[in-house]
Amino acid sequence: MNHDPFDTLRSRNPAPPGSLPEAPPAEATRITSAHPSLRRGLAIAAAAAAVVLVTGGGWLLWSQTGGRSTVVGPTTTTSTTIRGTTTMPATVEDAPIVVVYFLDTNTLVPVARDLSVLNVRPLPDLGPLTVELLLSGPGAWDAAPLPDPVAAAEAQLTTAIPEGTTLLNLTTADGIATVDLSAAFAAASPEALAQVVFTLTGGYQEADAVRFLIEGVPQGVTSPYLSISQPHLVPASASSSLVDPVTRSTFGYLMGAGMVQTPPLGGTTRSRFLVLGVARGSEARVGISVRDGNGTVLWEEVASFAGCATEWSACDGADQYVNFGTAVSAGLVDYGRWVTLTAYLVDPSGLESILASRPVWLAPYDPATDEFGTSGVTTTMGETTTSPGLGDLQPFPADLLTGCAAETARDLAAFEAALVNGPISLQDLCAVVGMPDYQTGSGLFIPAYDLADGSRLFLGYDAPWGAGLIYARLVSPDGTTRDLLGR
Amino acid sequence: MTVVGAADRPASPEARFNALFARHYPAVFGYAARRVGWDDAGDATAEVFTVAWRRLGRVPAEPETLPWLYGVARKVVANQERAARRRLRLEAKAAVAPDEAVAAPGTTGLDVEAALLRLGTADREVLRLAAWEELPPAEIATVLGCSANAAAVRLHRARQRLAGELSPETRP
Numbered sequence: 001m002n003h004d005p006f007d008t009l010r011s012r013n014p015a016p017p018g019s020l021p022e023a024p025p026a027e028a029t030r031i032t033s034a035h036p037s038l039r040r041g042l043a044i045a046a047a048a049a050a051v052v053l054v055t056g057g058g059w060l061l062w063s064q065t066g067g068r069s070t071v072v073g074p075t076t077t078t079s080t081t082i083r084g085t086t087t088m089p090a091t092v093e094d095a096p097i098v099v100v101y102f103l104d105t106n107t108l109v110p111v112a113r114d115l116s117v118l119n120v121r122p123l124p125d126l127g128p129l130t131v132e133l134l135l136s137g138p139g140a141w142d143a144a145p146l147p148d149p150v151a152a153a154e155a156q157l158t159t160a161i162p163e164g165t166t167l168l169n170l171t172t173a174d175g176i177a178t179v180d181l182s183a184a185f186a187a188a189s190p191e192a193l194a195q196v197v198f199t200l201t202g203g204y205q206e207a208d209a210v211r212f213l214i215e216g217v218p219q220g221v222t223s224p225y226l227s228i229s230q231p232h233l234v235p236a237s238a239s240s241s242l243v244d245p246v247t248r249s250t251f252g253y254l255m256g257a258g259m260v261q262t263p264p265l266g267g268t269t270r271s272r273f274l275v276l277g278v279a280r281g282s283e284a285r286v287g288i289s290v291r292d293g294n295g296t297v298l299w300e301e302v303a304s305f306a307g308c309a310t311e312w313s314a315c316d317g318a319d320q321y322v323n324f325g326t327a328v329s330a331g332l333v334d335y336g337r338w339v340t341l342t343a344y345l346v347d348p349s350g351l352e353s354i355l356a357s358r359p360v361w362l363a364p365y366d367p368a369t370d371e372f373g374t375s376g377v378t379t380t381m382g383e384t385t386t387s388p389g390l391g392d393l394q395p396f397p398a399d400l401l402t403g404c405a406a407e408t409a410r411d412l413a414a415f416e417a418a419l420v421n422g423p424i425s426l427q428d429l430c431a432v433v434g435m436p437d438y439q440t441g442s443g444l445f446i447p448a449y450d451l452a453d454g455s456r457l458f459l460g461y462d463a464p465w466g467a468g469l470i471y472a473r474l475v476s477p478d479g480t481t482r483d484l485l486g487r
Numbered sequence: 488m489t490v491v492g493a494a495d496r497p498a499s500p501e502a503r504f505n506a507l508f509a510r511h512y513p514a515v516f517g518y519a520a521r522r523v524g525w526d527d528a529g530d531a532t533a534e535v536f537t538v539a540w541r542r543l544g545r546v547p548a549e550p551e552t553l554p555w556l557y558g559v560a561r562k563v564v565a566n567q568e569r570a571a572r573r574r575l576r577l578e579a580k581a582a583v584a585p586d587e588a589v590a591a592p593g594t595t596g597l598d599v600e601a602a603l604l605r606l607g608t609a610d611r612e613v614l615r616l617a618a619w620e621e622l623p624p625a626e627i628a629t630v631l632g633c634s635a636n637a638a639a640v641r642l643h644r645a646r647q648r649l650a651g652e653l654s655p656e657t658r659p
Contacts, residue, residue, distance in 0.1 A: 005653050006646050008599040010618040015520035015528075023512030028505050031537050175545070241636035249632070
């Protein structure tokens with residue numbers, strides 16, 4: 001008798017359905033109580049998002065000298081949007097920066113567009129405005145002249161968006177942005193599709209996925225798994241095997257060896273700021289350098305890797321993208337100038353290749369708000385009181401963590417011992433040393449502990465539930481700082 | 488004493504999570520057990536449901552919930568490299584053990600399992616999803632993040648390659 005080996009395989013199920021255990025009820029409770037409740041996490045993420053929206057380039061105006069100067073922020077409080085709400089943020093007045101994606105020889109590059117130069121209040125609806133800025137291409141921001149370093153950098157960039165493309169409509173619901181573009185976009189290349197998808201998703205955008213319409217007709221994207229050619233738009237009615245909606249993962253290959261997401265090209269940073277990105281391969285290391293206009297290295301460090309699940313992909317083995325991040329520490333001098341941020345990949349054999357090199361504005365140092373230096377990419381400017389600067393520590397919410405040690409450790413040795421093996425989750429840390437005293441945050445989620453000797457420990461986490469420790473900065477009473485992670 | 492979730496309404500995230508946990512735990516455990524072995528399956532399953540809890544807002548409604556969970560499990564399992572390697576070693580040992588009930592060449596269970604291990608990881612996974620999780624192509628597509636057509640094509644090709652591994656002409 002001739003058996004189909006597939007049938008034989010079917011009969012060799014090592015865990016047949018009848019043999020499987022029932023769900024252990026205690027396990028569900030353990031999972032839900034071991035992690036902050038979803039709603040709480042969202043609230044924190046939204047707060048972090050709000051802070052990022054008002055900074056990182058916001059609150060700034062062009063000065064006559066081509067540099068930038070700070071201005072008093074608007075008087076309204078920060079408005080925010082929470083992922084999962086059903087519409088794009090309507091007239092977000094305090095969101096004077098957006099990021100659009102252009103191309104550097106087929107690799108995606110995030111580029112900052114400072115909306116505060118628009119002499120219009122309230123600002124137009126942010127979503128359509130972002131798409132318009134994307135469609136207008138690199139170097140084409142006519143609300144204000146681009147500063148020289150940015151103009152020079154953007155001159156190297158291209159866009160794949162077909163000429164003549166116009167935005168007809170944009171809506172966002174349930175995490176999906178639906179963008180209706182004119183007929184010219186029907187010929188969009190994979191790169192053009194990726195520019196739109198990356199611009200409308202990820203980071204602090206509401207959407208995780210994009211649905212394309214051409215003149216109102218729904219489109220799908222040919223699956224990169226199936227097609228020999230690269231993905232492109234096809235009317236949705238033409239085939240049943242189309243990807244719709246489209247996410248960043250469809251275009252992961254356009255990130256090349258990696259991508260620096262924060263700060264974007266032309267973005268604004270403070271004296272201490274955060275560099276975040278993704279790189280391919282868990283074996284690699286990423287170096288970050290900051291150079292002045294003469295090429296002198298002001299700061300250089302190897303970034304730490306903070307978990308392998310990116311915004312658009314989960315941990316799935318070899319050759320995946322992993323997050324990297326580092327806080328560029330204080331010590332740079334002569335703020336208020338353009339610097340060049342370079343990220344380079346160092347492979348296991350020591351070979352270096354440049355991931356990104358871009359101008360960023362190093363905002364003038366402000367002792368009032370830069371004290372202790374929370375991540376400067378997101379700290380607020382001096383005049384506004386709507387966002388938590390470091391002086392704005394909030395009591396740590398008692399319901400955020402469970403399973404913390406009842407007695408809180410307040411001696412440095414206990415913290416050093418807890419961190420001796422490197423980054424630790426906030427959940428694990430609080431089980432050893434107890435609940436933090438404060439939280440602050442400005443893009444990062446930053447719990448803080450007061451120690452017995454008068455020093456204060458700030459822990460910079462890249463996720464609102466306390467995963468991905470990026471720094472553990474101890475600030476002594478005399479103002480000196482030290483990173484307990486040895487960075 | 489405070490009972491977690493006691494005051495929650497039925498539609499609370501906790502209640503929704505508890506419902507999907509109770510319903511799908513056995514299947515997810517089975518998925519993990521078939522790939523990393525029974526001993527490590529509990530940990531992998533807990534991790535899958537931790538992801539589901541954190542991303543509860545993104546867990547699709549029935550009937551797509553289980554394929555979505557399998558998709559998470561696939562990544563979790565891939566991350567458990569150590570356990571997976573151990574499992575593969577065990578399978579390899581089993582594959583060379585003498586089979587007491589010798590049937591037609593190339594069609595015994597152990598022959599088939601050994602052939603499965605010689606296939607690429609993508610072929611192996613699509614065959615397991617079809618044979619052991621008993622998923623139709625549309626649900627395989629959800630797990631693998633591809634279209635239903637792509638899943639059907641992949642399964643077809645994987646079955647051909649499995650048969651090819653066992654045919655006398657191509658056997659080593």
